[in-house]
Amino acid sequence: MIPFSSVLIVSAVLFAMGLVGVLTRRSALVIFMSVELMLNAATLVFVGASRALGTMDGQLFAFFVMTVAAAEAAVGLAIVIALFRRRRTTDMDHVSLLKW
Amino acid sequence: MSARELVFWADAIVAVMSAGVVVLHRNAVVCALALVMNLCSIAVFFLLLDAAFLFAVQVILYAGAIMVLFLFVVMLLDPEGQGLAGRVGRIQLTLTVAGASLLLVGMARALPSAVADTGILPEGFGGVAGVGRLLFTDYLFPFELASILLLVAMIGAIHMGKKEVER
Numbered sequence: 615m616i617p618f619s620s621v622l623i624v625s626a627v628l629f630a631m632g633l634v635g636v637l638t639r640r641s642a643l644v645i646f647m648s649v650e651l652m653l654n655a656a657t658l659v660f661v662g663a664s665r666a667l668g669t670m671d672g673q674l675f676a677f678f679v680m681t682v683a684a685a686e687a688a689v690g691l692a693i694v695i696a697l698f699r700r701r702r703t704t705d706m707d708h709v710s711l712l713k714w
Numbered sequence: 715m716s717a718r719e720l721v722f723w724a725d726a727i728v729a730v731m732s733a734g735v736v737v738l739h740r741n742a743v744v745c746a747l748a749l750v751m752n753l754c755s756i757a758v759f760f761l762l763l764d765a766a767f768l769f770a771v772q773v774i775l776y777a778g779a780i781m782v783l784f785l786f787v788v789m790l791l792d793p794e795g796q797g798l799a800g801r802v803g804r805i806q807l808t809l810t811v812a813g814a815s816l817l818l819v820g821m822a823r824a825l826p827s828a829v830a831d832t833g834i835l836p837e838g839f840g841g842v843a844g845v846g847r848l849l850f851t852d853y854l855f856p857f858e859l860a861s862i863l864l865l866v867a868m869i870g871a872i873h874m875g876k877k878e879v880e881r
Binding site: 615616619620621622623624626627628629630631632633634635637638639641643644646647648650651654657658661662664665668670671673674676677678680681682683684685686687688689691692693694695696698699704 | 716718719722723726729730733734736737742745746749752753756759760762763764765767768771772775776779780783784787788790791806807810811813814815817818821822824825834835836839840844845848849852853856860863864866867868870871872873874875877
């Protein structure tokens with residue numbers, strides 16, 4: 615059986631990679647994909663903890679994380695489409711009006 | 715090393731490499747396809763961790779439905795992708811990687827205090843019946859909240875996505 619610590623290591627690596635993606639990429643779509651990476655890393659920890667503790671609550675949490683991710687993807691992509699319609703770009707560096 | 719662990723580490727390599735492609739590749743379509751790969755490898759993790767129901771949900775809902783949405787929007791707006799591009803400053807990139815590594819080290823340091831495995835699993839662990847029973851008893855309220863969240867997200871997405879009415 616798989617030790618919980620290896621699950622934690624893998625998901626920590628995936629989370630860190632997603633973080634790098636969010637902070638360095640400029641395309642809004644790829645930033646969204648990197649957020650999905652981070653969400654999945656978190657989900658993996660929930661499932662791993664669920665396995666380690668022998669209760670299914672972690673899996674339920676993972677299920678709800680997926681629900682939220684689906685909602686986030688739908689709304690986020692709609693925002694990207696609305697943005698593209700108005701500005702003809704998905705480059706986040708060109709959409710910095712609210713940034714100080 | 716048991717067969718299960720072997721599969722786990724092989725899958726871990728696939729997951730990390732596909733995540734690397736998502737983060738680094740210039741073309742957004744390739745990024746999306748690499749993300750599908752990554753989500754499938756996460757699904758295999760779920761299977762290895764005795765979460766058969768979540769495995770199915772991950773493949774159908776995530777790698778299927780959500781990624782179709784992603785690919786659709788990528789193809790619609792940005793087939794060329796924009797990549798990392800030169801304008802991410804060297805200092806920013808260095809700081810980002812340093813910050814992520816620091817985060818990684820912090821998480822690795824937390825490992826010894828992690829929960830020890832009990833190793834004993836109840837009958838039907840992670841199956842549809844078990845998850846479903848919990849979902850409609852202990853987690854009924856969050857379940858209903860999730861349905862409201864999805865409804866709100868749907869209305870929001872339709873509102874954002876529709877053409878503006880000329881006045």
